[in-house]
Amino acid sequence: xxxxxxxxxxxxxxxxxxxxxxxxxxxxxxxxxxxxxxxxxxxxxxxxxxxxxxxxxxxxxxxxxxxxxxxxxxxxxxxxxxxxxxxxxxxxxxxxxxxxxxxxxxxxxxxxxxxxxxxxxxxxxxxxxxxxxxxxxxxxxxxxxxxxxxxxxxxxxxxxxxxxxxxxxxxxxxxxxxxxxxxxxxxxxxxxxxxxxxxxxxxxxxxxxxxxxxxxxxxxxxxxxxxxxxxxxxxxxxxxxxxxxxxxxxxxxxxxxxxxxxxxxxxxxxxxxxxxxxxxxxxxxxxxxxxxxxxxxxxxxxxxxxxxxxxxxxxxxxxxxxxxxx
Numbered sequence: 001x002x003x004x005x006x007x008x009x010x011x012x013x014x015x016x017x018x019x020x021x022x023x024x025x026x027x028x029x030x031x032x033x034x035x036x037x038x039x040x041x042x043x044x045x046x047x048x049x050x051x052x053x054x055x056x057x058x059x060x061x062x063x064x065x066x067x068x069x070x071x072x073x074x075x076x077x078x079x080x081x082x083x084x085x086x087x088x089x090x091x092x093x094x095x096x097x098x099x100x101x102x103x104x105x106x107x108x109x110x111x112x113x114x115x116x117x118x119x120x121x122x123x124x125x126x127x128x129x130x131x132x133x134x135x136x137x138x139x140x141x142x143x144x145x146x147x148x149x150x151x152x153x154x155x156x157x158x159x160x161x162x163x164x165x166x167x168x169x170x171x172x173x174x175x176x177x178x179x180x181x182x183x184x185x186x187x188x189x190x191x192x193x194x195x196x197x198x199x200x201x202x203x204x205x206x207x208x209x210x211x212x213x214x215x216x217x218x219x220x221x222x223x224x225x226x227x228x229x230x231x232x233x234x235x236x237x238x239x240x241x242x243x244x245x246x247x248x249x250x251x252x253x254x255x256x257x258x259x260x261x262x263x264x265x266x267x268x269x270x271x272x273x274x275x276x277x278x279x280x281x282x283x284x285x286x287x288x289x290x291x292x293x294x295x296x297x298x299x300x301x302x303x304x305x306x307x308x309x310x311x312x313x314x315x316x317x318x319x320x321x322x323x324x325x326x
Contacts, residue, residue, distance in 0.1 A: 001184055007177040009155035010040045010116075014078060016187075017162045018048050021076060024162055025052040027063055028080030028117075037082045038118065038177050064090035064115070068097045071113040076162055081117030084133045084171065098167040099142030110165040111142075116158065119147065119171035120211060120261050121309060127297035130305075132262035134210075137169040138239045138271070144192055145239040147171040149213030152183045153236055156190030164192060173211035173261075195242035197249070201231035204319050205249040207272060208259035209235055212310055216259045219315035230319065238268050246272065247280045254285040255322040259315055264292040286322040291315050 004012070018024045025048075030037050032045040032055040045053040056063040060081065067077040081087045087094065094115060101111050121130035137145045144166055148154045154172070161168035198213065199220050208216035213234050220230035231249050235242055250256050256276055258269035273288040294308040 001182045003180050004151050004155070004183045005178050005180045006151050006154050006172070007038065007040055009151040009183055010158055010172070011042055011044070013155045013158040013162070014041070015044060015047065017159055018044070018052060023074065024076045024078065025054065025070075026078045026080065027054040027056055027067060029056055029058055029082050031055060031080050036080065038174065040177070041080070060086050060089040061093060064093040065097070067113050067115075068093050068101070068111070071098070071111050071167075072101065072109050076112045077114070078162060079113065079115045081115060083118040083129060083174075085129050085131050087115070087117070087133065094137075094143070094167070094169075095140050099140045102166065103142060111167045112163075112165050113167045114158070114161045114164075114170055115167065116161075116170035117172060118174045120173050121298055121305065122174040124300055124302055124305060126300040130298035132260070132293065134171060134238055135262060135267050138268055142167065143239065144168045144237065145171070146192065146237050147210040148236050149173075149176065149208075149210050149234055150198075151179065151181045152188065153190060153196070153234075155183055156188040157192065157236060160189050160192050168192070171210065176211055176214075179214075190236070193237045193240040193242055195233060195235040195237070195245040197231065197245070198234045199230065199232040201229035201253065203229045203253055204255040204257060204322060205231045205233055205246070205253045206257045206259060206315065206319065207233045207235065207246055207269075209238065210261065212259045212261050215310055215312055216315055219312045219319065222312060222316055223319055228319065228323065228325075241272070241275075243272075243275050243279070246276065250276055250280050251283045254283055255319075256284065256288045257291060257315065257318045257322060258288065259291045259310055261293050261309060264290065264295055267292060286324065289318040289322050291318050
């Protein structure tokens with residue numbers, strides 16, 4: 001089993017799918033000659049040529065629309081957003097066309113489009129380049145939304161996304177691109193909509209995804225030193241959500257903390273909290289706690305940025321609160 005970075009896992013996933021299926025192609029700003037703004041598409045232009053690795057102008061609405069049209073006639077485009085912050089310019093194509101075409105055509109058109117790129121904060125990119133948009137895309141039926149945290153999950157889920165006949169929004173945390181871990185050899189496909197227990201525990205369930213998953217795992221390690229056993233649940237896919245995995249964990253631990261980098265109001269964590277209280281209320285021994293990004297535009301200042309994002313002490317405090325040890 002090889003150790004790969006997230007960047008290498010994504011690159012392998014795209015290369016393998018382009019090798020397997022000639023209808024798969026990659027399109028976006030700097031994906032070709034520059035090998036991608038974050039080098040995720042390193043070497044793909046040399047391997048597959050300019051007809052399948054296509055550099056575009058800075059026109060998110062335009063090249064996403066080309067992707068929608070290509071998917072409509074049977075191709076399988078991968079659209080790279082240099083950052084999902086720029087996807088705001090392409091929302092009409094994503095939300096009004098990609099998400100709805102299959103439904104509005106009575107199933108005559110499939111929409112096998114994958115839109116992938118950076119989501120959330122990196123390091124001092126300020127408010128217009130540090131936003132977490134998963135709740136926006138999760139709001140719309142017709143879209144599947146994936147936000148992995150581990151290299152193997154990035155590879156297995158991106159391959160599944162490319163093969164899916166519906167539009168998939170695939171979110172990547174910039175600060176995870178260099179994170180390295182073991183990835184199984186050979187064909188790796190992880191089903192969309194299936195979560196994973198990243199750490200087993202008995203005293204409290206912590207649900208987290210993407211970059212926040214690593215914050216939750218670090219908090220679990222610190223809490224273990226205090227004798228508190230945390231079960232870390234990674235949904236991996238936010239829509240459709242593997243809610244039964246979360247319910248089963250809550251039935252075991254009787255407590256729930258949700259950790260997300262996004263803003264708190266109308267966030268994905270709020271939806272998970274609602275579903276848990278609706279379905280397994282009798283299993284809860286304490287109100288659900290959420291640890292989110294602060295409800296402010298992301299500051300540029302390094303110290304303020306750090307304070308605006310969920311940190312390990314925040315998760316520890318929330319777990320102690322639901323455990324009545326705070």
